[in-house]
Amino acid sequence: MFLGDTIYLLFAFLMPLFFAIIVFIFIRSTKKQNEALKHREKEMMEFHKESSGK
Structure with a gap:
């Protein structure tokens, strides 16, 4: 469960940065x-x- 929460938080923080x-x-x-x-x-x-002046 802790690993899933960490992955979710990384995704939630990095996606707006990525789009910016x-x-x-x-x-x-x-x-x-x-x-x-x-x-x-x-x-x-x-x-x-x-060219037009010549």
Whole structure:
């Protein structure tokens, strides 16, 4: 019985921590993807301006 209670408590404490870590990683990767997309869009705008000016 003591082992079952210990496993339950570990599960109850670690699952919210696990979900918080997953949410943090998701938000961080989403921000990085958004920044990379903005950077690529900026490069493409500059490329189009240079190619249309010639």
